[in-house]
Amino acid sequence: MDRIDRRGFMECMAWAGTGLVWVATGGVLSSRVIAPAAAAEAKPGSFSFVQISDTHIGFKGQANGDSTATLQQAVDRINALQPAPAFVLHTGDQTHGQKAGAFDTVAEILKSVKTERIFYVPGEHDVFLDGGKEYLGRYGKGTVGGRGWQSFDYKGSHFVGLVNVLKYKGEGMGALGEDQIAWLENDLAPLSSSTPVVVFSHVPLWAVYPQWGWTTEDAGRALAYLRRFGSVTVLNGHIHQVLQKVEGNVSFHTAMSTAFPQPAPGSAPAPGPMKIPEADARRMIGLAEVTYVPGQHPLAVVDATLG
Amino acid sequence: MKLVAGVFVVLLAATHVGAASSAAVGIEKFKFTPPALTVPVGTTVTWINHDEETHTITSANGAFGSTGLGLDDTFAQTFTRPGRYEYFCALHPHMKAIVIVK
Numbered sequence: 001m002d003r004i005d006r007r008g009f010m011e012c013m014a015w016a017g018t019g020l021v022w023v024a025t026g027g028v029l030s031s032r033v034i035a036p037a038a039a040a041e042a043k044p045g046s047f048s049f050v051q052i053s054d055t056h057i058g059f060k061g062q063a064n065g066d067s068t069a070t071l072q073q074a075v076d077r078i079n080a081l082q083p084a085p086a087f088v089l090h091t092g093d094q095t096h097g098q099k100a101g102a103f104d105t106v107a108e109i110l111k112s113v114k115t116e117r118i119f120y121v122p123g124e125h126d127v128f129l130d131g132g133k134e135y136l137g138r139y140g141k142g143t144v145g146g147r148g149w150q151s152f153d154y155k156g157s158h159f160v161g162l163v164n165v166l167k168y169k170g171e172g173m174g175a176l177g178e179d180q181i182a183w184l185e186n187d188l189a190p191l192s193s194s195t196p197v198v199v200f201s202h203v204p205l206w207a208v209y210p211q212w213g214w215t216t217e218d219a220g221r222a223l224a225y226l227r228r229f230g231s232v233t234v235l236n237g238h239i240h241q242v243l244q245k246v247e248g249n250v251s252f253h254t255a256m257s258t259a260f261p262q263p264a265p266g267s268a269p270a271p272g273p274m275k276i277p278e279a280d281a282r283r284m285i286g287l288a289e290v291t292y293v294p295g296q297h298p299l300a301v302v303d304a305t306l307g
Numbered sequence: 308m309k310l311v312a313g314v315f316v317v318l319l320a321a322t323h324v325g326a327a328s329s330a331a332v333g334i335e336k337f338k339f340t341p342p343a344l345t346v347p348v349g350t351t352v353t354w355i356n357h358d359e360e361t362h363t364i365t366s367a368n369g370a371f372g373s374t375g376l377g378l379d380d381t382f383a384q385t386f387t388r389p390g391r392y393e394y395f396c397a398l399h400p401h402m403k404a405i406v407i408v409k
Contacts, residue, residue: 061359061378097361097375097398128363128397129374173400213401270337271399272360 047155050078050115051200051288053091053237054123054257057106058099063260063273064285067096071109074258074287079114086154088115091237091255092123092165092202098130103138122148123202123238124165124174132166149180151187158191160184162201164216174203174216174238181218185225196231198290204236206245206252209265214239226250233290239265240274241284256286329353332404334362334376337396339404346386348408353383362402367393 052074059067078085090110095102103126110118120139127135132148140146148163162184164174176184188197199205201216205223208214226232232250240257241264260273261284268274276284328350333340335357346352354364356376364373364382370392373382386392386408396402 063359097377099375124398125361211401213399272337272358 047086048081048083049087049089049154049290050081050085051089051091051235051237051255051290052078052258053202053255053287054093054240054259055090055106056093056096056125056257056259058102059096059259059273061260061273062275067259068105068109070285071106071258075109075113077287079112084114086116088113088118089161089200089235090118090120091200091235092121093125093237093257094120094123095126096259097125098128098134103134107138119150119152119159119161119200121161121163121201122165127165144183147179149183157196157198158188160187160197160199162199162205162222164201164203164205164219173210173213174201176216176218176222181221184222188225188229191229193228194230196233197226197229198233198235199226200235202236203238204252204254205234206247208239208243208254212265212271214265214271223250235288235290239271242288253288255288256284258285258287261285327351331355332406333357334396334402337362337399337402339394339402342404343407344405345407345409348389349385349387350408351383351385352406353381355379355381361398363397364394365397367395372397 052071055071055074056064056067057071064070078088088110094106122132122135122139126132136143136146136148140148143150143161148166149161151158151160153159162176162180164176167175167177191197199222203216204214205216205219227248227250230249234250234252236252236254237257239254240260240262241254242256243252243254243265245252261276262271263274274284328347330344330346330350330352332344332352332354334354337358337360339354344352354373354376356362356378359378361375361377363375364371364384366372371384371394375398376382386406389408392406392408394404394406
């Protein structure tokens with residue numbers, strides 16, 4: 001592996017309710033409760049972006065009677081950020097089971113987000129009914145071959161959005177497929193190993209809990225192309241809770257849903273919407289803000305669980 | 308939108324349609340119950356979803372399939388040929404089950 005002299009590091013902040021922030025500083029990953037306004041700490045060359053996930057518009061049940069309202073709350077939260085995030089990533093499951101009109105509702109609500117652009121990757125709920133026809137019709141433009149995956153650069157960082165829900169069959173897990181993995185290899189090839197890379201996809205690219213399908217079967221092949229980089233951050237959704245793991249220079253985070261929480265891996269007979277008291281509900285749904293700060297710090301190698 | 312329960316004939320074989328019978332499969336806590344159902348030819352199997360989460364009945368070989376079933380939604384399928392019909396939930400593919408038609 002190349003010796004990297006200058007590495008960036010990511011501060012990942014996720015909150016809901018009173019708020020929770022994770023800060024990676026000097027190799028130690030820690031969390032603390034914050035007020036949203038404290039999240040902004042402008043440093044030269046730094047920027048922030050927001051991840052939202054699993055908005056599940058169309059879901060209605062005891063776990064959340066109004067997933068449209070909770071998405072609107074998330075948007076209000078984003079719009080209160082100072083400075084505004086450079087962009088927003090939506091890591092999938094915009095809709096709940098492709099309910100009629102749900103994509104329109106999401107698009108309408110997200111119009112009011114104060115940011116330059118929103119990038120999307122699909123969740124299985126967005127594509128299972130029609131193999132991605134509607135989703136790609138709306139969001140495929142500008143992606144590789146109109147197939148939904150994409151990459152872009154922002155202030156020296158390289159962002160890659162991957163699709164791992166279109167081969168979601170039989171074996172019970174997400175998959176990227178040959179074409180996408182081959183594309184990824186080529187996409188990353190020209191980059192210097194010191195380029196910070198952020199990868200986002202719906203289903204976790206690490207084995208969170210394969211028994212519930214919370215993994216991507218061929219993620220290892222994609223990650224093999226990422227290991228040479230000094231700073232890799234992988235942002236996923238799907239499991240509706242914050243989990244994180246660090247493997248070498250690769251840091252994995254999963255985001256909360258804006259709609260409803262799911263049980264911790266293996267803590268219940270099955271995954272699915274978790275009914276919780278109204279007073280607690282807002283602490284278990286939310287969004288994530290990620291701040292990139294240029295620096296000399298190596299990335300943390302720490303496993304952490306959240307209580 | 309309430310899903311319309313459709314009755315779809317997998318393979319038309321008019322001469323083999325047996326006496327009309329019916330059977331039910333429940334979906335609860337991310338499981339099909341019973342996971343293996345054996346029925347005579349001509350049986351209409353009706354699935355009902357008792358979970359808040361959306362599920363589907365999706366044939367492993369594409370022979371039949373439902374749209375997303377919300378809470379209390381149903382889907383019915385008539386089996387007119389003997390065989391082993393494996394199916395799963397397209398949203399939660401670890402949910403697998405089989406209808407055996409004799």
